[in-house]
Amino acid sequence: MTDIHLGPDRATEAEAAAIDAVVGASLGPAVLTPSERLVVGGTTRRNERRHLLLPALHALQHTAGWISPGGLNHICDTLQVPPAEAYGVATFYDLFRVDDPGHDRDVLHVCVDPACRIAGAADVIAAARAEGRPVQESPCLGQCERPVACFVQGRGRPDHTPADGDPPLVPQAGDPTLRLLRRVGVVDPTSLEAYIGSGGYRALTRAFTLGTEGVIAELEASKLMGRGGAAFPTGTKWRAVANAPGSPKHIVVNADESEPGTFKDRILLENDPFALIEAVTIAGFATGAARGWIYLRGEYPLVAERLTGALAQARAAGFLGERIARSSFNFDIELRRGAGAYICGEETALFNSLEGFRGEPRQKPPFPVTNGLFDRPTVINNPETLANVLGILLDGAATYAAIGTEGSTGTKLFCLSGRVARPGLYEVPFGATLGDLVDLAGGVTGSGRLRAVLLGGAAGSFVGPEGLSVPLTFEGARAAGVSLGSGVVMVFDDSVDMADVVHRIADFFRHESCGQCVPCRVGTTRQHELLAAPDGPPAGLLEEIDRAMKDASICGLGHTAATAVRSALALGLIGGQP
Amino acid sequence: MSETPVTITVDGQPVQVPAGSTVLDACTAAGVDTPTICYAPNLTPVNVCRVCVVELEGSRTLVPSCSRRAEAGMAVQTDSERVRHSRKMVLEFLGSAVELDQAPQLDPWMARYGADPGRYGPAPATMDEPLRVQDDLYIRDYDRCVLCYKCVEACGDDAQHTFAIAVAGRGFGARIRTEFDTALPESACVYCGNCVAVCPTNALQFKTEFDLRQAANWRPEEHSVTRTVCSYCGVGCNLELHVQDERIVKVTSPSDHEVTNGHLCIKGRFGWAYVHGGADSDQT
Ligand SMILES: Cc1cc2nc3c(=O)[nH]c(=O)nc-3n(C[C@H](O)[C@H](O)[C@H](O)COP(=O)(O)O)c2cc1C
Ligand code: SF4
Ligand code: SF4
Ligand code: FES
Ligand code: FES
Numbered sequence: 001m002t003d004i005h006l007g008p009d010r011a012t013e014a015e016a017a018a019i020d021a022v023v024g025a026s027l028g029p030a031v032l033t034p035s036e037r038l039v040v041g042g043t044t045r046r047n048e049r050r051h052l053l054l055p056a057l058h059a060l061q062h063t064a065g066w067i068s069p070g071g072l073n074h075i076c077d078t079l080q081v082p083p084a085e086a087y088g089v090a091t092f093y094d095l096f097r098v099d100d101p102g103h104d105r106d107v108l109h110v111c112v113d114p115a116c117r118i119a120g121a122a123d124v125i126a127a128a129r130a131e132g133r134p135v136q137e138s139p140c141l142g143q144c145e146r147p148v149a150c151f152v153q154g155r156g157r158p159d160h161t162p163a164d165g166d167p168p169l170v171p172q173a174g175d176p177t178l179r180l181l182r183r184v185g186v187v188d189p190t191s192l193e194a195y196i197g198s199g200g201y202r203a204l205t206r207a208f209t210l211g212t213e214g215v216i217a218e219l220e221a222s223k224l225m226g227r228g229g230a231a232f233p234t235g236t237k238w239r240a241v242a243n244a245p246g247s248p249k250h251i252v253v254n255a256d257e258s259e260p261g262t263f264k265d266r267i268l269l270e271n272d273p274f275a276l277i278e279a280v281t282i283a284g285f286a287t288g289a290a291r292g293w294i295y296l297r298g299e300y301p302l303v304a305e306r307l308t309g310a311l312a313q314a315r316a317a318g319f320l321g322e323r324i325a326r327s328s329f330n331f332d333i334e335l336r337r338g339a340g341a342y343i344c345g346e347e348t349a350l351f352n353s354l355e356g357f358r359g360e361p362r363q364k365p366p367f368p369v370t371n372g373l374f375d376r377p378t379v380i381n382n383p384e385t386l387a388n389v390l391g392i393l394l395d396g397a398a399t400y401a402a403i404g405t406e407g408s409t410g411t412k413l414f415c416l417s418g419r420v421a422r423p424g425l426y427e428v429p430f431g432a433t434l435g436d437l438v439d440l441a442g443g444v445t446g447s448g449r450l451r452a453v454l455l456g457g458a459a460g461s462f463v464g465p466e467g468l469s470v471p472l473t474f475e476g477a478r479a480a481g482v483s484l485g486s487g488v489v490m491v492f493d494d495s496v497d498m499a500d501v502v503h504r505i506a507d508f509f510r511h512e513s514c515g516q517c518v519p520c521r522v523g524t525t526r527q528h529e530l531l532a533a534p535d536g537p538p539a540g541l542l543e544e545i546d547r548a549m550k551d552a553s554i555c556g557l558g559h560t561a562a563t564a565v566r567s568a569l570a571l572g573l574i575g576g577q578p
Numbered sequence: 579m580s581e582t583p584v585t586i587t588v589d590g591q592p593v594q595v596p597a598g599s600t601v602l603d604a605c606t607a608a609g610v611d612t613p614t615i616c617y618a619p620n621l622t623p624v625n626v627c628r629v630c631v632v633e634l635e636g637s638r639t640l641v642p643s644c645s646r647r648a649e650a651g652m653a654v655q656t657d658s659e660r661v662r663h664s665r666k667m668v669l670e671f672l673g674s675a676v677e678l679d680q681a682p683q684l685d686p687w688m689a690r691y692g693a694d695p696g697r698y699g700p701a702p703a704t705m706d707e708p709l710r711v712q713d714d715l716y717i718r719d720y721d722r723c724v725l726c727y728k729c730v731e732a733c734g735d736d737a738q739h740t741f742a743i744a745v746a747g748r749g750f751g752a753r754i755r756t757e758f759d760t761a762l763p764e765s766a767c768v769y770c771g772n773c774v775a776v777c778p779t780n781a782l783q784f785k786t787e788f789d790l791r792q793a794a795n796w797r798p799e800e801h802s803v804t805r806t807v808c809s810y811c812g813v814g815c816n817l818e819l820h821v822q823d824e825r826i827v828k829v830t831s832p833s834d835h836e837v838t839n840g841h842l843c844i845k846g847r848f849g850w851a852y853v854h855g856g857a858d859s860d861q862t
Contacts, residue, residue, distance in 0.1 A: 005742075005766035007757070069758055082741030082766065083757035085734075091746040091755075098758065341748070358745065363625050363645060515725070515745075515752035517626050519664065522671035525750045526698050533699060541697065548667035551640045551660055552628040559639065 004076055006083060011074035018063035019071065023052045023078050049079050051374075053356035057090050058298075058337060065104060065155050066097045081356070092358045092514075094138070094340030095153060095298050101134065104155055108133050109299065111149040113140035113260045113508065114454065114501045115417040115490055119147035139342060139508055140260035140458075141299050144417035144490065145169045145424045151299045159301040168267050169424035171441075179403075179411050180387045181427045184271040189306055192313040195274035201319065203390040207282045208327055210393070215286040216242060219389065221397035223409045228254055228345075228382030229459070229485050230556070231474050234389075237379060240369035241287040244377035248290035251283045252354075252373055252380040255296045255303070256338050256345035259457035260508060261488030264413040265383045267425045269296075269303040272387075273310040277333060279386035281324065282393070283379055284331040292333035293373065295350050298340050307335050342512040346555050347372075347380045349514065360516045361555035384413055384487075404430030408473035412484070416441040418454075418491040428472075435468030437489055446493030452573055453492070456485025458505050459560035461567035482567075498573040502565055506531050509561040520558030523549045527562055531574075539569050539576040586652040601643040601654055602630060610656050613665060613687040615672075615778055616726035617644035620839040621736045624727045629668045629687070633658045640664055666691035674698045675750075676705055677721045680780035703750060712761045715848050716774045717788045718754075722781035725752055729773030729782060737841040742766035743773065771847035775830055775840060786827045797822060805832075808846040813837060815846050826850045 011019065056079065060071040067090045076083045090096045101107075108128050112121050128135045136153075143149035143161065146169060151161050172178060173185035188194040195201070207215050220235030241249055253276065257265040269276060280292040296303055311333055314320045322330050336354055338344050344353045348362035351373045372378020388410055392400045401409045408430035414437055417423045421442025428437065434453060444450045452462045461482050463470065470480045477484050492498065506528040515521045523545045530545075531537045546562035553559055569576045585594045586601070588608040595604045600623075605612045615627040623645035631640035635653040640660060655661060669688050673695025678684055687693075707720035727745065734741045742765045746755035756765040774782040783791075790796040801820045808815040816835045820828040829847050833840030 005740075007760060007764065072757065082734075082744075084744040084746075084755065084766065085741055087755065087757035088744035088746040092748050363642065511749060513749040515747070515749040517628050518668045518671050518724075519628055521725070521750055521752065522675050523667070525703055526671065526674070529699060529702060544663070544667065547660075548664045548671075552631045552664035552668065553639075554625070554628075 004080055004082055006073045006077060007069060009069035009073055011068070011070040012064070015060055015064050015068065015071040016074050018059040019056050019074050019078065022055045022059045023049070023075070050081055050356035051354060052079060053081055053086060053089055054336065054339060054353065057086075057093075057096055058339065061096050062154065063156060065101045066099060068100070079356075089356065089358055092341060093298075093338075094136075096339055103134060105134055106155050106157065107136055107153040109136045109138040109141065109151040109153060111139070111141040111143070111147070112137045112504065113144075113458075114492075114504060115140075115144035115261065115423075116147040116149050117501065117504060118418065118492070118496050121148045124148045124150070138299070138340075139511065140258065140262070142257050142263045142266050142297065144261055144263055144415065147417070151301075159299075161299075161301065164302045168271055169422075170267060170271075170426075171422050171424050172426060178427050179391050180268065180384065180413060181425065183275070184267065184425075187272070189271045189273055190309055192274060192310070192317055192319075195272075199394070200274055201278055201325070203393040204278055204282055204285075204319075204325060206393045207285055208325070208329075212242060212286050212288065215282065215393065218392055218397045219286075222388075222392045222400045223407075224385065224388050224392060224400075225408065225474060226382060227384035227388075227412070227487070229259070229456075229483075231484075234381065234385055237369060237381075238283065238287050241289070241377045241379045244370050246370070246377050247288075248376060249287055250373040250376055250378045251280050251287070251289045251292040252347075252350065252378055253280060253292070253294040253383055253386065254345060254347060254350060254380050255294055255300075255383050256342075256350060257297050257300075257486075258342040258345050259459060259486045259488065260505070261415055261417060261454060261457045261490045262486040263415050263417075264425055264487055266300055266303055268383055268387060268413070269300075270306055273303070273306045274314065275387055275390060276307070276383050277310055277314050277320070279389045280333055281319065281331055282389060283381070283386065285329050287377075287379055289379065290331065292331065293354060294333060294335045295344070295354055296335060296337055297345075298338045304335065304337060311335060341514075342508075343514045343555075343557055346557060349555070350380070351378070358514070360514045361557075363554055382486075405471075405473050405475070407475040412472065412487060414472070414487045414489050416489050416491070419444055419446040419493040419496070420491045421445050430473045432472055433468060434463070434470050434472055434489065437472065438468065438491060441489075441491075444491060444493050447495045449494045451492045451494040451496060451498065452568075452571060454488060454490040454501075454564065456483045457488040458508050458564055459483075459556070460485040460488060461563050462571055462573060463567070464571050498568065499575075502568040502574050503528075503531050505564050509557070513557060513561070517552070517554045517558065519548045519552040520554070520561060523553075523558065524561050527565060531565070533577075536575040536577050537569070539578055542566065542569070542576075584648045584650050586648045586650070586654065588654055589656055595648055599648045601632060601634075601641070601646045601648050601652070604648045605632070605643055605654070605656055612643055612656065613669075613684075614644055615684075615724060616728060618728055618776055618833065620833040620841070621728055621731045621776065624731065627668060627672075627724065627726055629665055631661060631664050632656050633661050662691055666693045669693035670695045670697075672724050674702050674704075676724050676779070677719075678724075678779060680722060681778060683778070705753075707753070710762075711785075711788075713763050713769075714785050715769050716771060716785055717783050718762075719781050719783065720753060722779045723754060724779055724781075725754070726778060728776040728778065729754060732772040732776045732841065733767075737772050737839070738768070738770050740766050740768050740770070742768070769844045769848060770842060771829075771844070772841045775842070775847075784828050790822070790827065801827070808842075810845040810849060815842055817842070817846055819850070 141149040344359040349359040353359035509524040510528040625642040625645040633655040670693040710718040831838040
């Protein structure tokens, strides 16, 4: 590689020590070996340590409070990454700043997305600013069930959220019919012993008995569909990776959960971290993968703590590492934190982010099953998808497939927020209607009169009261022209200023577009601007923008960036010119 | 890669192209003019501008012809209503956000697709960047930048391997930057000018051109172009000397030249001042 040109700035001792602790120390069992070269494009991709860029930037931001020029030079020197590229990566993420904050205090991130907006986010921000606290407005923080959501980015101290100590808002907790949430609030999430005592690691034993082909056949027969939003059949994905040439193969957990209104993965992982680890291990066994990676959104400090502890306990007990559970199977899992970018939940953007590049989605094809992380065959799944695998193996595919409907098997997690009496995470068999869920959550509050539900998240759509009868199945949603997305049910009564909510959703997409492709980079900006047009938004032009974003954008963000806005216009939630 | 040529259908006409060709190659072979902005034959396709999209039978979305490999049996439409609409919107979006008056190659496409960049209200957000004149060799006017990534590729993996510039920021705020926006002379830039050569909109301009434009004396239609071989070393790079009023005003290299692929080094690109003698002969 050509020599790296570094400017004159040098890291402080504290900055250098923090960075070295991450990139210099033992790199952990799951990290790439030097022989694994990342040949995708040219030189930059051949740098086998580049994937440590994001952890190194985290360490610098945490210690210095910003990505200082000296600190960045130290990272670039150590990892042999050109500074312009590292700067380009750092400026991609909301949790990194490249200007000196001029203080050494923690930063309070306050959510301004709809559930928190209608619960008084503006007042919380004003109060914190009045106290002189450094405040950063944030998109949805994944705590919509307990608005107004906050996240404290620590300066030299661990990150935390003020609500970390609160019990999980899972109103059905303890109900014996629960499948995915059965341990939540019941079993100690910090103890491997407790996990095993509650049936943990029996599914892995069953997987070893079934063999790789048997596990994949069970998954296919279960008709499990991905819960990350795209509803892709999981068995098909695993088989494709198992059959794909090339090694090592990877299992990636997409725990970047940033779809506004979504908090299911956070509650699941805070309260049942071992279940994820067991399921990832099974995925590794079934597909012949050597490594697992959990890409966790940066604003989930409690999940990071629980998973870190759980990984260490699993490793110590022989459930990770060499010859797992005395089998001949070797596998380990590495935890990586995102840094504030919704787009990194898009699977190929996630790979780029993990590899130390800007979180820009890749053009597909090729698909992750053949060209995923480090250009190798990769299974990428949502944590909820993986949680289902355990029950499928334990009960058998037939029992599992009998739950729910013909086209949507099993149970589904729904994130209830907004104006409902009991916001929180709910698990129901597929087939319940939207109205059933709103009732389960205690009905509409505020004025008590339902105005609209945001179904599926910001990338989903608004439905009016007439939509309460829609069955929440993949096929039912499709027939109604909506999407379940990530299971968001955000409820608005008729006292809410819907124009403000819709405007904010447009702002969200403008802020979260990666900026790579023209239709989305400019389209999301124009959509947001036009919503503020003095005579109301021009519906015709918004439709033209939508069509171009849907047809010509690279990824799902652009494809869905206008869906909620246009559904709001169609429902009359906001006025508009034709 | 298989050696068998591939046959695909472009607007109903079968076209045969060599294996490994793109859909764009097939369109060109079929005699169809396809607009492109971020594509260049001497750079890896980044497929970001999306002006080259075509409708591929069986695909939910349109596909970028510049990067999509032609596969046997594909059928594409290049002038359907969907294609025309997306191309129009891409051109309109760029026209509404970026200064394009020195990118005349876009004008016929704007006209063909009926792009009207003026319909986004009185004050749509624009690039809104200061002019960067930091040395005597080239200037950067990012008000004209369409973020095609070409300069980044030319500076990095595809030619120079210097990585002095990259895309920074996100979304509409994305910009081409050195680290911390460091001035070019303090950055890793080696002044090969390969970024300038690939920029489609004159956001990157040789200082000679910039100065002549400032003086309202840039007359490209009168330029004579002389092809020669660079005399600095033995590699044999072909140079194209663009001459106005008997002075060299710009040096390029043909992108299909087997030695350079269109890319040069500082000596070939800027080392011609000695030709004119005088005070500026030691400027490199
Ligand atoms: C903009 C965008 C954001 C996404 N965010 C997430 C996410 O946070 N979590 C997730 O599991 N999937 C997310 N996805 C979907 C993933 O690309 C992918 O389909 C999913 O992780 C596959 O897992 P599954 O098959 O288990 O659903 C997102 C997609 C897009 C386009
Ligand atoms: S659609 Fe948007 S988010 Fe996706 S690649 Fe294009 S600019 Fe990036
Ligand atoms: S400066 Fe020119 S080459 Fe570089 S991204 Fe902008 S338009 Fe493209
Ligand atoms: S945390 Fe505020 S909307 Fe999700
Ligand atoms: S020319 Fe194909 S996407 Fe830009």
